[in-house]
Amino acid sequence: MEAEKTFDFENNIEKALRDDRLRKNLRNAMDILVEKRRSVFPDREHLERLRAAGNAIKRRALKQLPCLLEQLEANCTKNGIQVHWAEDTAEANGIVLDILRRHDAKEVVKGKSMVSEEMHLNHFLQTHGIDALETDLGEFIIQLNHETPSHIIVPAIHKNRDEVAAIFQEKIPDTPYTENVEELTAIARRVLRERFARAKVGLSGVNFAIAETGTLLLVENEGNGRMCTTVPEVHVAVMGLEKVLEKLSDVPPLLRLLTGSATGQLITTYVNMITSPRRQGEKDGPREVHLILLDNGRSHILSDPEFRQTLLCIRCGTCLNHCPVYVRIGGHAYGHVYPGPIGKILTPQMEGLRRAGVLATASSLCGACAEVCPVQIPIPALIRRLRRESYDTGDGATVADAGYRSNLAETLIWKGWELANTVPALNRLGTRLAGAVGDKMPNRGPLKAWTRVRTAPKFAAKSLHDRVGKEGVKNE
């Protein structure tokens, strides 16, 4: 969308790195999240068994994905939940709009949902005169300030309390400036309670959908998710189609991994399992429940055995918290809905390498994300594969715009590199040249991109090969 049209990753990074306040807010927050996760998983061996189990459960679900989705649909339908399928975000938005119009709803209260961010749903509804109100406190704050989430779990983590105080004072009528977090929270509670009580439609995401019983499971701490899915007459749930699980018994290990990895909690305040609309005799709960299954590129991702692993993700956000790049630049710099390591592998696959392939360059391949990922996604390996596909259209390439960066100069350089390392005479010439003139290489031209942010290497006058030949090897 607009932000993406003008997406300039390098410039975003530079800006973020110069923003001291942002860096401090992020550092504090990520340190806390990392520490909390560590303390909730004190036993390394236990955690590793749990991660292996999480990986196996999700793999088993992906293996049977088409059948499970049909089973989910059949069971939801039997329970009275209406199921819709959307190939892309435009179709999903259209379905939401349709439901809202049928109920003559001018507003919708929303629980936190990254898929709805992926759909840019709020903006879409706004253009149709419908007000979509975020009710998760973090989402509420940034919505007031016309921002997007900077983290998939803690969306307003880039803001500190005085920034929130200023936003509330400016955007909520009759609100005095206060930096007291309890008071700020109470203000949000007051404003949002009124809206819960009057909204006709509530919208939420889904953490897991269970095919066996036709159940939608949502986790949260605030209670806004329960409000959105219980008070209004209609509940609309949106989910990426990879969120389906085979059995109810798959839930407990994944739940533990999700809450432990996301916020370092043994369990969230609420685990909310929804299996049907209000039944005969029940006093509350929505009279209609809709489930929208969104593809938006996921079925394509599934077709590659290696990239398929991207769909194991349970959106815990812990790869962001542990990423040395994310911690320094924050979520907005990535310019897309999903930031951090998961964003680096997911976004280019969804949007193509030309638009988003550059995201895969923002990694030192340190491997921290893969080490903590609760479902063992080998993120660095997938980043490397995306980088390779950016230059290579070879047989195995499956991502859109593969080879978009390949150019003659680079192809020749790599060809030369290959020769220099396979033909001994060329190799000798190369090392001698490097020793003689390497240090005088200009910090200009194509090399500048490298030397601008790094110390240029110092070349030894003589190659190791030569010295070993003359001086022999000292073995001490």
Next chain:
Amino acid sequence: MNSQASRERILARLRSSGTEQTTVPVAPAPEAPSLDREDKIARMTELMGAIRTEVHVVAADDWPNKLKELAREKGWKRLLYGPDSPIGPDVEAAWTAGGEDHGDGLPKLIPYTEPVERFKENLFGMDAGITSCRGGVADTGAVVLWPTPEEPRLLSLVPPVHVAVLDADTIHDSLAEMMAVENWAGGMPTNALLISGPSKTADIEFTLVFGVHGPKEMVVLIRK
């Protein structure tokens, strides 16, 4: 746009994706330790207590007195309950016992018996709500509720205090064990809930604040 056509196309793509060749390693999840009754009570108390839940272990027939004591101490004016719930009759009996009336500092009992559409204003004006529990899970510390027509969903969400009455005998080692023993897969209710404490947020600078949308306080009475 036609959801049916999209459905067919999506399913066709998924079926031709080759995903059925995904290898699935064998990796059973570690099981929660099996605790005896006392240890389960202790663990529930410890874990829920650590996140601001007030847990009281009371004799099975004495819990209404504890409830009255708390109600007076906290000065509630209106207590929401389900008269036909498993605990409804006990609450009513306790409120009228000994010829006491509301004058002695007990809150007025408000029954939740109307559909929410006709009850919204009342609902949002309560001081506390009380529910029974289907059970508890010891390994993470949470009570389990399956709301019913007699004890609706919002009873545990909208009032600023939630009192949950839990039988010690219904505490399970873990959610996995409870799901298996009770055969949840055989039939799920409209809504099943795990609740581990009062509503909370840490969205502003990780400062923990209770009662952002749901109850600010949670009280669990474990009937022993």
